[in-house]
Amino acid sequence: MVERATWKTRLGFIFAAIGSAVGLGNIWRFPFQTAEFGGAAFLFVYLVAVVLIGIPAILAEFVIGRRAQLNAIDAFEKLGHPSWKVVGALGVFTGFWVLSYYSVIGGWVMRYIVGSLSGAYFGDPATYFGTVSTGLPALAAHGLFMLVAVSIVAFGVEEGIERATTVMVPAILVLLVGIAVYAVTLPGASEGYAYFLSPDLGAITDNLASVIPAAVGQALFSLSLGFSVMITYASYVGEDENLGVDGLSIAGFNTGIGVLAGLVAFPLLFAQGVSPDTAGPGAVFVSIPTALAKLPVGGILGLVFFLIVLIAALSSAISLLEVLVSYMVDNYGYARKRLATIAGSVIFLLGVPSALDTAWLGWFDGVAVNLFLPLVVFLVVVFVGWILADEAVAEIREGTRGGESLAVAWLWSVRTIVLLGVGLSLALGVYEL
Ligand code: PHE
Ligand code: NA
DSSP states (O other): OOOOOSSSSSHHHHHHHHHHSSSSSIIHHHHHHHHTTTHHHHHHHHHHIIIIHHHHHHHHHHHHHHOOOOHHHHHHHHHGGGGGGGHHHHHHHHHHHHHHHHHHHHHHHHHHHHHHTTTTTTTTTTHHHHHSSSHHHHHHHHHHHHHHHHHHHTIIIIIIHHHHHHHHHHHHHHHHHHHHHHHHTTTHHHHHHHHHOOOHHHHHHHHHHHHHHHHHHEEEEEEHTTSSSSHHHHTSSSSTTHHHHHHHHHHHHHHHHHHHHHHHHHHHHHTOOOOOGGGGGHHHOOOOOHHHSSSSTHHHHHHHHHHHHHHHHHHHHHHHHHHHHHHHHHHHHOHHHHHHHHHHHHHHTHHHHHHHHHHHHHHHHHHIIIIIIHHEEEHHHHIIIIIIIIHHHHHHTTSSSSSSSHHHHHHHHHHIIIIHHHHHHHHHHHHOO
């Protein structure tokens, strides 16, 4: 067994977790789901889901990882029973599954960076998106994205991930705030803010049965829950650290970046008279260039925007790969470099259908968010709520002074609200498939 690495600093852990959380889920998926489910109505349900389900659930994954100080699969055996390893393995599998199409979108982003330099997407953004998102060009870009992600993971936890994410995370924040502030000055932006920020309660109650699984699924996806990722990252955390504070910071930052992405996307869309409900998975990729085309500095803004998205996507992809590699390093002591390369190649192959056709991408995404994520998190919640129970409370209390009642309240919420919320989303989500 190889000596386990640990985070050099507390911020190293928080930054890496934020690096995993903030990604295409915030910038690509969140705006397009918001548009699909009616704007502010979706935002409202999503925020409720983050607070009631996302935050307790991220703590549940942290508890497993830190308690076990092991990779996400063996952790379940050590803390429970060998058969629970299935849950960790299912999480790792979900990561495989998601990364296969996540990387495809990462490839589109790379193409858009080149497109910003050449101005290629300004002429006819919808046609450009069609060209970029299908066939061989998309496949090549998908391969390139995987190659970059694999290279970063090959360098290992401390040098690779910690260093990469401490640069990526602040860069994302600064660049997004810059564009959001710029968007305020555009004529017509206020309509975008109204669409995004003032909920129509009628619209919420009308189709609650589809909004709930969509919002809960988005919350889990966005916080990287159900992928064994947060379990793995927390396994590198020392005993004196207050997990509650870390979880709140990570969830707060992640949600803030999503809302910020909305504050960029919707005013830009409305300023250019682009309707959000025609958007689909191309929402950000068609609308942002459409909006930017009319602006004098459009190319530069586009370059900045898609660079942010690429940074965010890479740090998330790294975290997905890391989970699997960490398991293999713990168990078999193979070289990181070799493992990262093998995993990357398999994921590349799984992503071939999604690269060739966005209909496949939608199918892979739907299965992940409506089935795998709520299923894994449901099982995690049962494990933490009933198998770990008192041990879990002790973990949450660790590093806090007199945090006993908060920790007990957390366990209560895991056993009730989170269990019911995730169970309901699972049932409704499977029905939606
Ligand atoms: N949380 C990431 C996002 O919102 C997606 C992701 C999930 C990344 C799981 C890594 C692991 O984009
Ligand atoms: Na996210």
